[in-house]
Amino acid sequence: MRTIIIGGGFAGLSAMKVNKSLLIDEKDYFTLTHKLVDVFKIGNPNLAKIPYREGNFLRARVREIDFRRNKVITEMGAFDYDKLLIAAGYSQKIFPNTLKIENIDDALNLRQRVMKSKKVTILGGGLLGVELASACKEMGKEVSLVEGQNKLLGFMTKESSQFALNKLSEIGVKVLLNQKVEGIENGKVKTNDYELESDVVISSVGFRGPSLVQEMGLTNVNGRMLVDDYLRSVDYENVYGAGDSATTKGFVPMSAQVAVQAGKTAMENMLREPRKFTYKQVAIIVKINGEYFGDLMGRFVRGKVAEMAEKIGIAKAVMLVN
Structure with a gap:
């Protein structure tokens, strides 16, 4: 059986461990997405970059998928498949006049901009926003973190949410909860209660499926291809989706572990x-x-136990590539 995987992220490489397929990706390396904040803070892209091993990997951009003829058409040629897995990761839709941190290039660009700035505003109090706020503060910047809900890390336990709020406040981050962004222009972020002067505005929200899903005309929810409970496309029975590229009607979290x-x-x-x-x-x-x-x-954990859990997660990710 000819199987093709589009995308070499957590989901794509996990699928490769089950069956050696042709893996097509625009990059020649695997991105440890949860290390992008470290790349931003330190400036070393290798912290989040693991080169793919030679073998069934093809570096190419997908131009078209002919679902009727079962062909993936790339800039390097066309490839037939019997079964296709789309695991092309995520993209980020951002507010106007803001910067994003979707990939390694974004992280390095953002570092250059923040290094030259004094005041930084971060939109979104999820995991990425919280870690970015900490990193910017460690770089000596004045930092404001704007969150629309009444707590940070809304998907985590109350203990983690409160701990994050306490720690950020302790290091001097201005945390603004229950704030809706009403406009960003002329170096100012306007919310329902505040007007924040900002040299750099970072968007840590707006995560959605990859552009490929909509470009190929697949049924989707927020850019994520809609699949059934077996991860099979609702449009084509021999096409599957996994990771941030896909979701069921019941919703699947955008998470490395889940991917x-x-x-x-x-x-x-x-x-x-x-x-x-x-x-x-x-x-x-x-x-x-x-x-x-x-x-x-x-359950809430901190200190050595939490650090060990993080290291185990990174080790498992590295094993996917090697």
């Missing part, structure tokens, strides 16, 4: 009798000012 599980299940379902996809979010770890904390099996 690894989805990639494995998707490839197994492509090869044999399918089984329904279920996922488990084992650990979500955050770092503020060098201190690790987060949720492990649904």
